[in-house]
Amino acid sequence: MTLKKITYRSIVFIALLILIDQIVGILLDEKYQANICFYSNGEVNDYIQNKQCDTLFVGSSRVLHMIDASIFGPNSMNLAKAQKHNHYQTSIIDILAQNNKLPEKLLVLNLEGLDLFMENGPSLIEQVNSLSYYYTSNDIVKSYINKQGWQERIKFLSHTYRHNSIGLQLFTNPLENVCPEHPQNGYIPLTPTALDSARLAKSLIDDFTPIKNQRFNKLIFENIIHIKSLCDKKSIQLLIIDAPYYKNHPSFKKASIALQKFCKKIDVKFIDFKYEQIPGLENKLNWYDNMHTNEKGSEIYTRFLKAKISAIN
Amino acid sequence: MLFNSFEFIAFLTVITILYWLTKQSYRWILLLMASYFFYMSWEPTYIVLILISTSIDYFTCLYLTGSKNKKRKKIGLGISVFLNLGLLLTFKYFNFFQEVLHDTLSLFSIQYVPHLSDFLLPVGISFYTFQTISYSIDVYRNELPAERHFGKFALYVSFFPQLIAGPIERAKGLLGQINKPQNKLKYIQLKEGVTLFLWGLFKKVVVADNAQIIADHFFNNSEFQNGGSLLFATFLFAIQIYADFSGYSDMAIGTAKVMGFELSTNFKTPYFSQSISEFWTRWHVTLSLWLKDYVYIPLGGSRFGKLKHLRNLFITFFLAGIWHGASWNFVVWAIFHATLIIIEKLLKVKKPSRNLFFKTARIILNFSIIIITMMIPVRTSNIPEMVSVYEKIAHLNWNDLYFAVAQYKYSGAMIGIIFLFITEVTIAKNDILGILTKPRYIQYTWSISAILLILLLGDNNGDAFFYFQF
Numbered sequence: 001m002t003l004k005k006i007t008y009r010s011i012v013f014i015a016l017l018i019l020i021d022q023i024v025g026i027l028l029d030e031k032y033q034a035n036i037c038f039y040s041n042g043e044v045n046d047y048i049q050n051k052q053c054d055t056l057f058v059g060s061s062r063v064l065h066m067i068d069a070s071i072f073g074p075n076s077m078n079l080a081k082a083q084k085h086n087h088y089q090t091s092i093i094d095i096l097a098q099n100n101k102l103p104e105k106l107l108v109l110n111l112e113g114l115d116l117f118m119e120n121g122p123s124l125i126e127q128v129n130s131l132s133y134y135y136t137s138n139d140i141v142k143s144y145i146n147k148q149g150w151q152e153r154i155k156f157l158s159h160t161y162r163h164n165s166i167g168l169q170l171f172t173n174p175l176e177n178v179c180p181e182h183p184q185n186g187y188i189p190l191t192p193t194a195l196d197s198a199r200l201a202k203s204l205i206d207d208f209t210p211i212k213n214q215r216f217n218k219l220i221f222e223n224i225i226h227i228k229s230l231c232d233k234k235s236i237q238l239l240i241i242d243a244p245y246y247k248n249h250p251s252f253k254k255a256s257i258a259l260q261k262f263c264k265k266i267d268v269k270f271i272d273f274k275y276e277q278i279p280g281l282e283n284k285l286n287w288y289d290n291m292h293t294n295e296k297g298s299e300i301y302t303r304f305l306k307a308k309i310s311a312i313n
Numbered sequence: 314m315l316f317n318s319f320e321f322i323a324f325l326t327v328i329t330i331l332y333w334l335t336k337q338s339y340r341w342i343l344l345l346m347a348s349y350f351f352y353m354s355w356e357p358t359y360i361v362l363i364l365i366s367t368s369i370d371y372f373t374c375l376y377l378t379g380s381k382n383k384k385r386k387k388i389g390l391g392i393s394v395f396l397n398l399g400l401l402l403t404f405k406y407f408n409f410f411q412e413v414l415h416d417t418l419s420l421f422s423i424q425y426v427p428h429l430s431d432f433l434l435p436v437g438i439s440f441y442t443f444q445t446i447s448y449s450i451d452v453y454r455n456e457l458p459a460e461r462h463f464g465k466f467a468l469y470v471s472f473f474p475q476l477i478a479g480p481i482e483r484a485k486g487l488l489g490q491i492n493k494p495q496n497k498l499k500y501i502q503l504k505e506g507v508t509l510f511l512w513g514l515f516k517k518v519v520v521a522d523n524a525q526i527i528a529d530h531f532f533n534n535s536e537f538q539n540g541g542s543l544l545f546a547t548f549l550f551a552i553q554i555y556a557d558f559s560g561y562s563d564m565a566i567g568t569a570k571v572m573g574f575e576l577s578t579n580f581k582t583p584y585f586s587q588s589i590s591e592f593w594t595r596w597h598v599t600l601s602l603w604l605k606d607y608v609y610i611p612l613g614g615s616r617f618g619k620l621k622h623l624r625n626l627f628i629t630f631f632l633a634g635i636w637h638g639a640s641w642n643f644v645v646w647a648i649f650h651a652t653l654i655i656i657e658k659l660l661k662v663k664k665p666s667r668n669l670f671f672k673t674a675r676i677i678l679n680f681s682i683i684i685i686t687m688m689i690p691v692r693t694s695n696i697p698e699m700v701s702v703y704e705k706i707a708h709l710n711w712n713d714l715y716f717a718v719a720q721y722k723y724s725g726a727m728i729g730i731i732f733l734f735i736t737e738v739t740i741a742k743n744d745i746l747g748i749l750t751k752p753r754y755i756q757y758t759w760s761i762s763a764i765l766l767i768l769l770l771g772d773n774n775g776d777a778f779f780y781f782q783f
Binding site: 006013024080149152154155160161164165172199200205 | 318501535536723725728757761764768769770772773
């Protein structure tokens with residue numbers, strides 16, 4: 001085969017690939033924007049398109065399952081996501097600010113003390129990948145994704161890639177007529193079961209592995225400053241908290257002291273509930289595992305949190 | 314540097330271009346430098362082990378070729394095998410031996426604190442040591458002249474496409490190609506190489522990585538799972554390790570092909586085997602052939618009566634099992650498969666059936682046996698966990714299985730498995746390169762679909778290959 005023919009065929013193949021990639025990408029964009037069901041970030045879309053609140057809670061599973069926003073009143077919302085930590089949360093807050101959807105009064109951010117010791121590797125920065133739809137429209141998302149390596153810029157030349165890992169459900173769930181609703185206030189309780197005590201015992205072993213890296217992740221401090229500046233622009237109060245554990249990891253203290261100091265320096269309120277005596281939470285029957293309260297424990301914790309916030313104000 | 318990373322694709326592109334631009338007689342230098350760079354990107358210090366292994370076999374084999382004294386030749390070979398196996402045993406099995414010693418002594422109420430080493434397992438050690446041992450034995454048997462060029466021999470040991478996880482190449486094939494490199498790249502080789510690489514990448518990032526997410530979800534908390542979920546997770550794990558390991562092999566063969574090298578086939582749709590004996594001729598083929606040529610036949614094969622034949626089969630398949638890993642679980646797997654092979658021999662299990670009904674029934678039965686005897690021991694981390702998984706699966710509730718499957722029926726893993734099945738069984742008919750004989754519109758549709766599925770469903774976190782731990 002001549003070089004001319006090989007070149008011609010390669011060009012045709014690449015042109016076809018680009019064309020089909022664009023078509024699939026545009027189709028997925030439309031599906032993404034229309035989705036308000038509780039999958040593929042539909043709850044974020046739903047909030048941006050249809051909701052507004054006074055008080056907003058952002059965090060990981062330790063907010064999703066532990067803070068019952070309805071206790072704060074009908075204008076409160078829990079927009080937490082399980083297994084998504086500080087960089088993801090910062091991105092979400094930035095996306096909300098971009099869409100003029102920050103809460104009107106109070107933003108409560110749960111910051112995991114142990115996040116401070118995490119490197120910007122798989123456990124933190126790659127969590128932002130599930131927001132890759134916003135790669136071209138949000139600078140924070142773009143910068144986190146680009147931090148993962150030079151190759152990311154190349155991958156995002158593909159339109160379809162913006163929907164990597166979350167795009168499939170945009171097709172399959174409507175096919176099955178599946179549209180789980182995001183709970184009205186975003187809170188998902190963990191119902192107590194017979195397995196709770198066994199799970200708690202297991203997590204007390206799993207969660208207590210020593211932390212080798214004791215250096216702080218500077219990017220997290222930068223994130224807090226960024227969130228504060230977004231809140232200041234809109235005159236919104238920012239409160240940083242860290243939810244309680246059944247038993248604290250020995251490395252918590254170092255992180256807690258550092259966060260206290262830092263928050264004081266930049267004039268942000270910080271409450272570390274890991275070191276608060278919360279009546280009722282010493283009872284292991286109120287826990288799902290070492291880091292999550294069950295439905296009963298969450299009610300106790302949320303009421304305590306509400307009282308604390310009222311006391312501050 | 315993982316095959317499923319952009320770094321590797323960039324590295325391969327640069328090396329391939331430089332390779333074809335370099336004068337034929339100097340290409341080995343480029344490839345040797347590239348191979349050492351590739352290996353050092355994992356753990357720089359372990360390059361010393363490759364150099365030790367290379368030097369031992371290079372000099373021993375020169376000695377073997379020069380010596381006519383049979384006794385001295387035997388001693389020479391013994392030293393080479395002993396030192397290579399010594400490296401392997403030290404780095405791979407030391408902690409396991411300590412564990413065995415501890416367990417054995419505790420049976421006699423003797424307290425022994427194991428002295429565990431904290432060495433990381435050097436990637437690829439099980440593969441390149443087997444490759445160098447086969448070279449020494451071939452030279453000893455006068456089946457091959459010793460290679461006099463140290464650099465080219467070093468390249469045979471460390472050739473980067475297959476250094477980390479095979480295929481385990483024989484010197485006859487690979488050294489011959491290193492000594493006589495192809496003059497020009499053929500278009501068909503480039504096309505085949507790219508197709509194999511794309512297909513391997515698909516198997517790894519779409520099928521294996523997505524199946525792993527679900528299998529891990531169930532296995533990481535196996536004590537809280539029911540039998541149905543665990544059986545489903547075991548099925549997914551079987552798919553995961555097939556797609557992971559055969560994906561790596563495809564990428565290795567494709568990588569070598571774009572530089573004009575032909576490597577051995579390592580997988581032939583093994584889950585479509587009709588017996589365990591057939592399975593081992595289709596799964597990790599180069600390891601099975603290695604064990605046949607350097608263990609089974611030297612032990613006597615089937616030549617010295619039925620009892621010795623069965624003993625030789627048991628030893629060979631037992632070694633195949635424990636080659637994969639150093640723990641009691643692998644010992645259990647090894648015993649399972651060695652016993653099954655013997656049972657098949659005793660029952661005189663017939664050759665593959667051609668009747669569609671019997672063929673299908675035997676494939677399903679054999680796959681079920683593989684799931685139970687191989688996948689559960691390999692996936693669980695200790696004997697109590699393995700026993701608990703067996704117990705739960707034995708008390709299986711079919712509704713639980715249905716629920717687990719229904720929960721993930723539209724997952725990336727399932728879509729990947731369907732595409733894998735359609736490609737390997739129906740379009741390519743057990744050889745992925747069969748795609749290239751199809752009309753161009755089928756080739757284009759298949760390639761573009763595979764690329765789009767990688768973009769949409771591929772796990773972009775660059776997970777390591779499962780077989781690296783072996």
